[in-house]
Amino acid sequence: EPEVTQTPSHQVTQMGQEVILRCVPISNHLYFYWYRQILGQKVEFLVSFYNNEISEKSEIFDDQFSVERPDGSNFTLKIRSTKLEDSAMYFCASSGQGANSPLHFGNGTRLTVT
Amino acid sequence: AQSVTQPDIHITVSEGASLELRCNYSYGATPYLFWYVQSPGQGLQLLLKYFSGDTLVQGIKGFEAEFKRSQSSFNLRKPSVHWSDAAEYFCAVGARETSGSRLTFGEGTQLTVNP
Numbered sequence: 436e437p438e439v440t441q442t443p444s445h446q447v448t449q450m451g452q453e454v455i456l457r458c459v460p461i462s463n464h465l466y467f468y469w470y471r472q473i474l475g476q477k478v479e480f481l482v483s484f485y486n487n488e489i490s491e492k493s494e495i496f497d498d499q500f501s502v503e504r505p506d507g508s509n510f511t512l513k514i515r516s517t518k519l520e521d522s523a524m525y526f527c528a529s530s531g532q533g534a535n536s537p538l539h540f541g542n543g544t545r546l547t548v549t
Numbered sequence: 550a551q552s553v554t555q556p557d558i559h560i561t562v563s564e565g566a567s568l569e570l571r572c573n574y575s576y577g578a579t580p581y582l583f584w585y586v587q588s589p590g591q592g593l594q595l596l597l598k599y600f601s602g603d604t605l606v607q608g609i610k611g612f613e614a615e616f617k618r619s620q621s622s623f624n625l626r627k628p629s630v631h632w633s634d635a636a637e638y639f640c641a642v643g644a645r646e647t648s649g650s651r652l653t654f655g656e657g658t659q660l661t662v663n664p
Contacts, residue, residue, distance in 0.1 A: 439592075468651070478593070478639060480651040491651055526592060535581060535600040538652060542592035 437461045439541035441527050447547045448517055456512045456544045458527030467510045468528040468538065469502065471495070478526065484510065517548045551576045551642045555655035562630050563663045570625040570658050572614075572640030581643040582623040583652065584614055588636045596638075599623065610634070635662045 440459045448454050460467050469481040482492045484502055499515045510529075514521055524545050528538040552575040562568055574580055581600055585593040597608025604616040614625045623640060637657045644650040 441592075470652075477656045478641075478654040480653070483651060493651070528593075535598075537583065537595050537598050539595070540585075540593040542590075 439527055439529055439539050441541035441544050443544060444542065445545045445547070447549060450519055450548055451516050454514050454517055454546065456525050456546070458510045458541055459508050460510055460527065460529030461539055462508070464529035464531050466530045467504070469512045470526045470528060471523040472526065473523045519548050522546055522548045551580065551644060551653045553640050553642050553653055553655035555640055555658050557658050558656065559659045559661070561661040561663060564632050565629050568627045568630045568660070570638050570660070572623045572625065572655060573621050574623060574640070574642045575621065576642055579618070582616060583641040583643065584608065584612070584625050585639045585641060586636050587639065593639065596625070630662055632662045632664065635660055
């Protein structure tokens with residue numbers, strides 16, 4: 436069964452540094468998402484992406500965040516200047532056409548900001 | 550705005566016992582409802598989903614859930630729990646209006662299975 440893959444599985448960075456989290460969605464999916472889960476908290480929506488543009492974003496997704504689909508397969512989340520509170524598990528997801536197409540999640544990237 | 554409440558933060562059951570995890574949602578119309586499971590260090594795996602039709606939905610690993618509109622609930626059940634079911638379970642609600650809409654997750658229920 437096709438799956439969403441994320442790299443790296445764990446990233447450690449210093450406060451103020453830029454990080455790029457990478458994702459390869461399922462190949463025939465059209466919608467791409469980033470969610471995050473701070474340790475011990477619920478999974479929170481960050482952003483959705485369709486047709487090469489952001490379709491929806493949450494209040495968490497401020498100017499320090501950006502997303503990009505640089506080629507036909509990758510989907511990236513960039514955090515421009517990391518803060519301690521950005522430490523979390525970041526999940527990429529993708530879904531097909533139709534509001535009833537379920538999200539398929541990757542295994543996540545654990546980001547630790549020191 | 551949509552929201553999800555999972556009243557039980559942590560549940561412990563014995564292996565072989567039945568299980569019910571509670572989920573209540575708030576949404577202006579009939580929602581899309583999901584249960585996901587997360588094992589330690591893993592991503593979120595879809596257990597089952599409700600979109601329309603039969604209110605009792607079957608999922609993977611022997612799980613089922615029942616949509617009850619009158620109670621705004623979507624409780625997850627399993628008749629006989631296995632040790633491998635120990636994990637965190639998340640209920641989620643999605644909007645019907647648009648494709649690619651966000652999911653709103655509950656706080657999660659951590660399931661411990663005693664031998």
